[in-house]
Amino acid sequence: QSALTQPASVSGSPGQSIAISCTGTSSDIDFYTYVSWYQQHPGKAPKLIISDVTNRASGVSDRFSGSKSGNTASLTISGLQAEDEAYYYCNSYRRDTSWVFGGGTKLTVL
Amino acid sequence: QVQLVQSGAEMKEPGASVKVSCKASGYTFTGQNIHWVRQVPGQGFEWMGWINPNGGRTNYAPKFQDYVTMTMDTSISTAYMEVNRLRSDDAAVYYCVRDTRNYNMDVWGQGTTVTVSS
Numbered sequence: 681q682s683a684l685t686q687p688a689s690v691s692g693s694p695g696q697s698i699a700i701s702c703t704g705t706s707s708d709i710d711f712y713t714y715v716s717w718y719q720q721h722p723g724k725a726p727k728l729i730i731s732d733v734t735n736r737a738s739g740v741s742d743r744f745s746g747s748k749s750g751n752t753a754s755l756t757i758s759g760l761q762a763e764d765e766a767y768y769y770c771n772s773y774r775r776d777t778s779w780v781f782g783g784g785t786k787l788t789v790l
Numbered sequence: 791q792v793q794l795v796q797s798g799a800e801m802k803e804p805g806a807s808v809k810v811s812c813k814a815s816g817y818t819f820t821g822q823n824i825h826w827v828r829q830v831p832g833q834g835f836e837w838m839g840w841i842n843p844n845g846g847r848t849n850y851a852p853k854f855q856d857y858v859t860m861t862m863d864t865s866i867s868t869a870y871m872e873v874n875r876l877r878s879d880d881a882a883v884y885y886c887v888r889d890t891r892n893y894n895m896d897v898w899g900q901g902t903t904v905t906v907s908s
Contacts, residue, residue, distance in 0.1 A: 683834055714893035725885065725901050726835075731894040769835060773893040778851055779825070781835040 684709070684770055684782035691788040697758040700785045702770030703751060708780060710751035714773035717746060717755045720784075721766045730755060757787070765789040792816035794824075794886050794899035801905045802876050809872040810902045812886030819867035820844040823889035826860060826871045828882040829901075836882075840889060841869055873904070881906045 685703040692698040702709070702717075709715055715733045718726035728737045730746040733753060743758045753772070757764055770782040797811040812824060826838040839850035841860040848860050862869045873880055884904055888897040 712893070716894045725898040727898070728894075728896045731890060731896065732892065737896065771835075771895065777849060779837040779895070781827075781837065783834040 684772060684780055686768075686770060686782035686785045688783070689786045689788065691790055692760045693790045694760050694762065696760050697756060698760060698787065699757075700755045700768050700770075700787070702753045702755070702772075702782045704753070704772055704780070705751055707776070708751075708772040708774040709748065709753050711775055712773050713748070715746070715748060715753045716771045717744075717753075718769045718771065719766045720769065726769065760789050762789050792888070792897050794888060794897055796884075796886060796899040796902045799903040799905070801907065803908050804876055804878060804906055806876050807872060807874045808876060808904050809870055810884050810886075810904070812869045812871070812899050814867045814869070814888070817888075819862075820864055822891055824860075824862070824869040825887045825889055825895055826858075827885045827887055827895075829885070830879075830882045835885075838871070843869065876904075876906045878906050880904065 713733045717730040720726040729740045733748045734746045745756045747754050768785045793815045795813045800808045802808050820843045823840045823842050825840045827835050829835050838854045841848045843862045857874045859872045883901040885901050886899040887895040890896050
């Protein structure tokens with residue numbers, strides 16, 4: 681299965697807002713609202729932050745928000761903090777009953 | 791709290807098999823599917839398939855259909871994933887992940903590193 685397309689890296693200064701895009705196809709992101717976002721710190725397991733495009737997972741800061749337009753989903757992080765520095769991955773259910781992940785985006789907090 | 795605890799790191803030779811376990815706690819094991827996902831070092835994630843612990847039904851990604859087997863033991867709330875005929879490009883961190891019952895994945899195991907080397 682082809683991966684969803686994410687930028688390799690994004691960066692921002694503390695307090696700023698950034699957005700990470702995740703582009704899919706008419707068979708996944710454009711067809712369903714089953715898009716999730718995960719945060720992964722080096723050497724750790726991923727942590728769910730957003731499910732169903734916009735739903736924040738329990739305990740996740742409201743600085744994290746998700747959205748979707750057509751075949752592109754986005755994760756926005758406002759008020760950047762040092763601890764937000766991590767890798768972020770998107771994931772979507774597909775019409776062929778499989779799941780597909782993005783290649784990951786490294787967020788650097790300057 | 792909900793937890794998935796996986797078995798420890800494995801080192802195998804090419805052509806061998808490896809079986810990874812995933813013990814669930816903090817919720818009803820038979821109530822939600824378990825996915826298996828792998829991450830090749832420095833790369834993204836690859837979905838391998840899922841198992842429904844309530845009956846054992848499976849759904850494999852086509853790439854893994856012929857050499858991966860997912861099973862479970864409900865008496866000990868544990869899911870298993872076996873990779874047969876290991877190749878060097880099967881070296882990865884393997885994760886079990888709980889399904890939300892709504893086509894998302896929420897809780898992840900800590901990961902099991904599988905090294906393939908002669």
